[in-house]
Ligand SMILES: [Zn+2]
């Protein structure tokens with residue numbers, strides 16, 4: 102216990118000591134937004150800092166140029182903090198990943214300092230391209246998380262939610278092949294691929310009455326013909342299908358693709374289906390770890406107004422939560438509602454209040470890590486909950 106007390110003090114004093122540099126790094130990343138897969142500035146900045154702090158750094162892990170693994174400590178229980186640093190095209194840091202990036206770094210350096218001779222390993226894992234491609238899907242596939250006993254990250258938001266779940270998600274492209282014909286002289290010679298897309302949307306809209314509450318289907322038309330006087334011989338629609346778990350997702354996908362098949366039959370066109378190779382799995386928050394984090398928030402200097410459980414859209418941390426016990430708490434930056442992925446949220450993520458929350462998140466994750474390092478009982482409980490999840 103006495104050892105823990107001094108550990109908490111070290112966490113606070115280390116973050117205090119590094120405060121200016123941590124905030125500067127987050128500000129610099131905010132001022133230099135990079136889209137997914139191109140985050141060279143952010144990954145250079147963070148890895149250089151972590152090297153200086155005594156971490157061993159491996160860059161380009163999982164085959165992703167801007168990913169990295171930075172580890173402190175040689176052996177024992179291994180805690181990983183996920184750092185995201187990609188921005189949105191044109192909007193910049195409208196999802197606040199500049200805060201996620203440095204909260205993980207703050208947690209990493211503070212927990213590393215608090216090890217104070219304990220066995221244990223602390224890693225900051227640089228996970229690029231969350232917004233578009235889902236970098237963590239690659240990192241999970243290539244085994245980057247295999248050695249991690251517990252993984253944590255935080256996401257800025259406008260409401261505080263600790264036990265966050267997310268929807269499993271996959272995207273599909275329906276490509277219809279028809280036959281061109283003059284639209285006025287001999288339309289009967291044509292096979293209208295655009296009609297097939299329209300029928301697909303109508304079929305899906307009729308299907309909505311029969312979909313479960315958690316299912317989301319949303320699509321766009323990306324190709325719909327080239328000239329009004331030509332029956333389109335090619336038309337393409339893209340859909341995202343989401344559900345609370347992979348079984349529900351599979352059921353929904355079967356019904357959605359049946360709509361596209363039916364539309365092809367009705368219009369005499371042929372259908373080609375492309376499926377994304379990057380399905381997001383549903384996030385399953387580890388309750389034991391989440392409870393320790395919730396308890397640690399006041400110690401970290403963050404007052405929770407009204408913590409709720411809740412759901413976010415779809416996140417690549419979901420895939421991590423399937424291979425290692427994980428949490429993905431959302432912490433409110435403000436009590437006003439500012440929608441994410443907007444210039445307003447980007448502006449909010451470069452305020453003093455936002456940097457306060459970022460550092461509180463870093464402290465809370467480090468304190469959570471220290472409690473887990475110091476308690477074999479907690480380690481066992483976290484593992485047990487995760488094993489039960491895997492069996493179900
Ligand atoms: Zn986002």
Ligand SMILES: [Zn+2]
Nearest residue numbers: 196197198256
């Ligand atoms: Zn985000």
